[in-house]
Amino acid sequence: MADLDIERIPALEASVDAQCAKGTYELDDNLLLLKLYQFFPEKANPAVIARVLVKALMHLPETDFLLCMYLIPERIATEAPVLPIVEMSNRLETCQFQAFWEELAASRELVDVAPGFDDAIRDYALGVVSLTYQVIDLKYLGEILHVSDAATLDQHVAKIGSREGDKVRVKLSDDNQAKVKEPDDASAVRADQLAKAMRAMAHVL
Incomplete structure (x- = not known):
C-alpha cells in the first residue's frame, strides 16, 4: 500500500x-x-x-x-x-x-479559488437545456445561466441553437425529441386483437 x-x-x-x-x-x-x-x-x-x-x-x-x-x-x-x-x-x-x-x-469566496468556475457551470446548464428543451424563453435561459447582459447571453445561445425574438430554438437531437418506438412484427397489435380489447372495455364500462 x-x-x-x-x-x-x-x-x-x-x-x-x-x-x-x-x-x-x-x-x-x-x-x-x-x-x-x-x-x-x-x-x-x-x-x-x-x-x-x-x-x-x-x-x-x-x-x-x-x-x-x-x-x-x-x-x-x-x-x-x-x-x-x-x-x-x-x-x-x-x-x-x-x-x-x-x-x-x-459562498463566493469558496469558488473564487478556481478561475472559470462560473463558465464551467454555465456549460453544464446549457447541456441540460439542450437535452431538455426544443424551445425555451430567452429570459428564463438568462436566469438559468445567471446572465443579464444581452450580448453575453447571445454568445451562450449560439452554443445550443438560435434566437427567435424572445425565444431560443434549441438544436434538435435524439435527446430532446420524443421517440416513438416502432413495433416489430412479433409485437404488433393486429386490428382484430385491438377490436376485441375495445369490445371488452365497453362491457366493463
Whole structure:
C-alpha cells in the first residue's frame, strides 16, 4: 500500500492548489488525497477538501463529485467550508439553477479559488437545456445561466441553437425529441386483437 503513505499528503495538497491556480485537473491525485485523509483523519484539511469538490463540480455531468463524496467523512461533509459546496451540488443535480446562483453568491469566496468556475457551470446548464428543451424563453435561459447582459447571453445561445425574438430554438437531437418506438412484427397489435380489447372495455364500462 505504498500509495497510502502519509508523506504524500503535502505534495497532493500542493497539487490541488496548483490545479486551482493553473486551471488543470488531476482527479486521480485528488481521490488519492481524500483516501489518505480517510486513513489519517488527523491530517484532513477541510479547506483543501472544499477546493477538491469545487474542481469536481466544474466537471459536471461527470460523476467526479460523487466519487469524491464517497471518500469524505460525514463530520466534514456537514460542516463549513464543505457543506455549502455540497448544497450547491444538490441544486445543480436537481437543476435548481436559480437557487444555485443565489447560494453561490453567499459562498463566493469558496469558488473564487478556481478561475472559470462560473463558465464551467454555465456549460453544464446549457447541456441540460439542450437535452431538455426544443424551445425555451430567452429570459428564463438568462436566469438559468445567471446572465443579464444581452450580448453575453447571445454568445451562450449560439452554443445550443438560435434566437427567435424572445425565444431560443434549441438544436434538435435524439435527446430532446420524443421517440416513438416502432413495433416489430412479433409485437404488433393486429386490428382484430385491438377490436376485441375495445369490445371488452365497453362491457366493463
